[in-house]
Amino acid sequence: MRKSAGETLFDWANYLFLSAVALAMLYPFWHVLVRSVLPYEEAIRSAIHVFPTKVTFDAYKYVFTNGGLMRGVWISLFVTFAGTAYQLLITAMTSYALTIKALPGRNLIISMIVFTMFFGGGLIPYYLLIRSLHLVDNLLVMIVPAAISTFNMIVMKTFMDTLPKELEESAMMDGAGYFKIFVRLIMPLSVPVMATIGLFIAVGQWNNWMTAMLFLNKRELWPLALILRDILIDNNTELTRQTGYTSDSYLLGESIKMAVVIVSVIPIVAVYPFIQKYFVKGVMIGSLKG
Structure with missing residues (x-):
């Protein structure tokens, strides 16, 4: 059965909403992961890092x-x-x-x-x-x-x-x-x-x-x-x-x-x-x- 325009719109709205919820839940974990591998000079530049530009495992080595x-x-x-x-x-x-x-x-x-x-x-x-x-x-x-x-x-x-x-x-x-x-x-x-x-x-x-x-x-x-x-x-x-x-x-x-x-x-x-x-x-x- 082909979906109507309203049903298709509802599905896409669900996809977008659930994606936003998933992102909101995953980002804190990702932020912690990124902060754990950032070197000192990169960490002091900004409090928010989406992707690490440089990676160091000194913290994990210490742990x-x-x-x-x-x-x-x-x-x-x-x-x-x-x-x-x-x-x-x-x-x-x-x-x-x-x-x-x-x-x-x-x-x-x-x-x-x-x-x-x-x-x-x-x-x-x-x-x-x-x-x-x-x-x-x-x-x-x-x-x-x-x-x-x-x-x-x-x-x-x-x-x-x-x-x-x-x-x-x-x-x-x-x-x-x-x-x-x-x-x-x-x-x-x-x-x-x-x-x-x-x-x-x-x-x-x-x-x-x-x-x-x-x-x-x-x-x-x-x-x-x-x-x-x-x-x-x-x-x-x-x-x-x-x-x-x-x-x-x-x-x-x-x-x-x-x-x-x-x-x-x-x-x-x-x-x-x-x-x-x-x-x-x-x-x-x-x-x-x-």
């Missing part, structure tokens, strides 16, 4: 050779991988258990979990709890307390409720127990929602600087997110003093800041394309049905 920054990267990678696997397992097991209608006190347990979305004990009781568990200045504080998110659990439980119960009943007739059904049947069928929730958890773990700031007093335990906050928000001058540059210290420090931002973004950007095919399906089924 990848600085022991403190690379230690933060490895700590963030460990916390992200371990925390994502740990939270996914706990969330999946809890979600499946709450789909079993024969579970004693099922409705009460669900109500108690949902209650935590609206009311919390506060920061001081939470700090006292963490201290009593001897998790202060311990990397496990970034992983163990955040065992489950109520929102993630509700999304995953809603998805599992949509799975055919006949499959579970057939497995039980063949002698399978709940654990075997969960491992062999439920988890393979829940790959879309688990990939979606896994992305939510991984992004949260990778960007989690608040927990580290509250409970990790030793700088050698800081993840990259907290180091980045220290550089950008607190404007830590120790970073520029460590470079060994004097005349260009400010601009080199700015380039290092931008380079650290790029390095901190790359892992999440690199992971997303591999789970994009599951993302929309997992969100739509897990949040709209039920």
